[in-house]
Amino acid sequence: MIRARQKLLKTLIFISILTSFAIFLYLNQNFGNSQIISSKTDVNQLSQLEKDLLVMALAKYDNNVVDFQLLGQQLRLLKKLYNNKFKSKLELENYLMLEKKLFNWFLPPTKNLEELKNSFKGKGIVMCVGEGKNGYLHIAYSTIDIIRRIFKSNIEIEIFYLGEKDLKLENRQIFEKNFKNLRFVNLEEKVDNKFLELKGFELKPFAMLFSSFERVLLMDSDTIFLQNPEKLFQFKSFLYTGSLFFHDRTYQ
Structure with missing residues (x-):
């Protein structure tokens, strides 16, 4: 029983450390509102990927507070755009803008994730x-x-x-x-x-x-x-x- 409790305690401590570390990394990044697509864009003419971008671009939140849900959506979308091999010029432009926003702490000569x-x-x-x-x-x-x-x-x-x-x-x-x-x-x-x-x-x-x-x-x-x-x-x-x-x- 004691050993089981010790094992449980170790597990909880480990999870706590990982969670704190993840929060620290994200809190060190001040993500603003993602202005990628104009609100005047005709939604019916967009691909599903571009619709996702539009939803994210119009999301409202306090710039001084990190929205973890939106941040997760942005990262997933970045991967989706990359895997989609940029089937349109707009997708490529959106990918580059989103990547620059998420990884704006890169210093030259590193330009982007692909490089x-x-x-x-x-x-x-x-x-x-x-x-x-x-x-x-x-x-x-x-x-x-x-x-x-x-x-x-x-x-x-x-x-x-x-x-x-x-x-x-x-x-x-x-x-x-x-x-x-x-x-x-x-x-x-x-x-x-x-x-x-x-x-x-x-x-x-x-x-x-x-x-x-x-x-x-x-x-x-x-x-x-x-x-x-x-x-x-x-x-x-x-x-x-x-x-x-x-x-x-x-x-x-």
Whole structure:
């Protein structure tokens, strides 16, 4: 009974964390009213996709409050338009306008999702590392050293950080000097952080998004592997679904 309650408590805590994280990401984006199609448009001449756009464009809500239902509709519609392969010029224009509205925090040279998607290739490890007081910089070094020296893996590694204050050049150079196939990516050069206000653990999904890899192994700097992490890419569940999730920590 106690074990069952503990398991239930862990589940509730996990769900709470995920919910809080999702809300945080959406609250950091100030979506206004989607002015895509004029209200004078003849509805009878529109395709179903364009009718959906019209309904969304005329939706009324407070610009200072995120409408999660409308936001979800916009994201689903964006996917629908993309999958529809833009059968009309209007659909293409609507897609580009909607995408720009939803992802207005992209920084040049990234122009759109399609360009970002086409840049993905190969497989690699993604980590977020900073110089926090918890000493994760040293732990990250040890983790990479184990992957390179113990498991003899030369898999590519990308380390994401948030500006010079987060990870100084002199420390980045130590990693680059001692490890091959490793590069650093400054997220401040990828996203408008004055808008997103990222810090800490919320960098992780953005690190995955802006990684150059098509197949990404996102791991914490204090993750300890007992086998070569490249074996994860060969798991049947990953090959079948394209995703594989593992516990951050396990304990009894």
